[in-house]
Amino acid sequence: MQRFVNTKRIRAFAAIGVLATAAVSAPQVRADNVTDAMIGAYTSSGLLEQNRALLRVADEGVAATVARLRPVISTALSISRDYNRTGLGSLGASSDHRTGAALSLSMNWLLFDNGASRLDTAAAQETVLATRQTLLDVEQQVLFSAVQAYVNVLTQQDIVSLRSNNLRLLQEELRAANDRFEVGEVTRTDVALAESQVAEARANLTDARGDLLTARATYEEVVGRAPGTVTSYPPLPRRASSLQTAQALALRSHPSLRAQQHAVKAAQLTADSSLRDMGPTVNLSASASHGEVRGNDTRTDNFDIGVSLNQTIYAGGSLAAARRADLARLDAERGALISTQRSISSNTASAYTAFETAAASLVSSNERVRAAQVAFNGVREEATLGSRTTLDVLQAEQELLDAQTARLSARATQALAAYDLLQSQGLLTAENLSLAVERYDPEIYYNQVRSAPAFVTKRGQDLDRVLKALGKN
Template sequence: MGYGFRNTVAGLISMACVGAVVAPSASAETLTDAMIAAYKNSNLLEQNRALLRAADEDVAQAIASLRPIISFIASSTYSDTVLNSGDLSSSLALQASLNLYDGGANRLAIDAAKETVLGARAGLVSVEQGVLFSAVQAYLDVRSALESVSLGQNNVRLITEQLRAARDRFEVGEVTRTDVSLAESRLAASQSSLVAAQGELAASREAYKAAVGRYPKALSGLPRVPSLPKSADEARSIAVRTHPSIEAAQREVTVSELNIGRARAARRPSVDATARFSRNDAGQDNSSVGLELSQTLYTGGALKSAERQALAGRDADRANLHRSVQLVEQDVGNSWAGVAVSRAQVEASDKRIRAAQLAFDGTREEARLGARTTLDVLDAEQELLDARTARVEAETSLFKAYYALLSSMGLLTVDHLKLGIPTYDPAAYYNAVKNAPVRSVQGDQLDRVLKGIGRESN
């Protein structure tokens, strides 16, 4: 093995293993730790929380439409006529208007905005599930890559011993040069596989950082198996009741039905009350109070078209709801099958390892007695390595399948997993702004905080 190749292997080992080794120490990082960090550090969650707050403000704006609109008007007019070379007049006015009746459109708009908020909350739960599942995948991938590197290192050491033994036996004439060359070739192949495994580990660590927010520390062993339903039918039943995508689709149907009512209300009459007080530059005061009744009689078919459009939107959202239920049930079925398949693969891999270990031990002993060739020993050792590698992959797939099943049921959340950390309360901001306060409650709170630390601006 050349000097450059040895340096490459050593460098990758150092890069891949620093801060990411499987260790059962008390300070080892658990899967729970990874999910907590992902939840706290996720920019995707922050983005969708902000979008939810924006949806909360739609409720405030809809409620504001039921309140008076008060305007301040200042005007100044310069006129130049034949009889008057120039006249400048000014006035100040305070005007208020209030919609008394609009066919129920504003009330329906408030209800639609509230349903949209609830749908956005369900969407936030879906994002939370995705963030936590990404952390699960990243954690298990790093752990799997570490074990693959460890197996590769052990394989290199074992084949190095085989090569040394082949050379010793070649010196005394027990084997041919061909046996030595075969061992050298297999050693080079194992070194190449080790480098590839170390590259996978480096890539897994980067994926972990992207999912969790930092590079992995020392990892603990496999997590405990999460609590799962006893049957696929039970899992489907839970999913239909709790999955956020189904809830979001249900809210969309409700919003579309409310929009039909809003489209119909647009054809009804509207009643507005107005009040105005003004003073001109001559000191004259004028005030007026009035009621205004209006109704759109003809818009070229636009209003009726809007109603038909709302009906079509409702039908589309209903179909989407049915489709969402189908997809969730399908996802549950696939995840349930994935758990069963992965369990079977783990059991088969255990049997394969036991058989391969016996075959390798027997082949190596027979080779010492001259009944087997060096190639036979190398093939048996490769079969054992493949079996152990398959066991690592099957175990990783099994735990991913466990959490994929939870996600398909809508249960991969901080609350359901009992991660023991404070969670984002989507109702807090909504409750602060739902009545459309003139001054933001959050702004008042921020002012108090700044005043408390002496940073309030003058």
């Protein structure tokens, strides 16, 4: 037994020497933590870019409704050439050639539409607010995906380390079994059992390395770059003191609930607007034109201005159908609001319970690992004295491996449950986490376009340059 222990120590010191030499000679690799992963995902996410663009679309919806209450001015230029021939033959025939041109300018201005356009503007503003909250919810999804990718890489790394260590121990057991077989202490069956376990351990290590490569590829997809050195589990964020507190916070701050509340307001305003569409409209129209005909030197000038009152008396029932459809959409949004509230409460409860369960599971897993380690050490020592079989040692080693793997799973589950709880409460945002990123400010673009600037204005030209710089035009 003493000879075996000394051999193990020699191998351990040799391994330490190799690792130390590799650490000195290897180039320095940038270390990653979960904050780095979230920052990378926030700054490189195509999903965030997509939804920011959709928010700008909603911003332009406000500008479009504002423009309805402004005059529409248009111009037209026409040029015509007339050719007339009368009579027959070369003596009595005559021809006439005329070239005419006309330039016109017209304006149409909606002065009154019973308030429908202003309600549409208010509805578009509520849609903007809803879209902003949807963008926050997408931001939460992106950041949680980064946490998942980080934890998965770390867990798969630890599993590879466990599998490697398990293979090393089983190879030692195989060597010990061969030594004992040579002196007649064990049978060929014990050696075959050890060989079988070594082969299985090699296969499991290969699978674990494949899973690690997959996890690193997923990390690169989510974060936008390959992971550096991932060595520590993310710190657990502070959680609510009770389930009721967590649910109350979620119902106050979750972006999906706020988005749905704004969607209900937008639907209500749209339904009110459809009722106003049944009322009268007042339009101001004006036009001016100038025409010239070359050939008889005729010039004409014309200017018209007028105010018209329009009232739809009967439209085949289309206005009433539009009104009923808007009321139905309002009911649908209200139903979705109820479903969203219940879903948020349920998700928060599930996340809170999952965190509590994972914490308890981690405590149990730690105790299981401690007991399995003690049992393995004892069985292995007893095997060197001949009171335990090779099968006993292999079973104890497998139990220790299973316990260590379960502990890794419990630790990863606890970390993910903690961040899932943040997400379920609407708190997994760059602002709430104080991430060192340049946060996207939705107010900037909205303030530029809400007054509906045209291309010919200075603000419109500034916007055009911004869009060209961003590559969005």
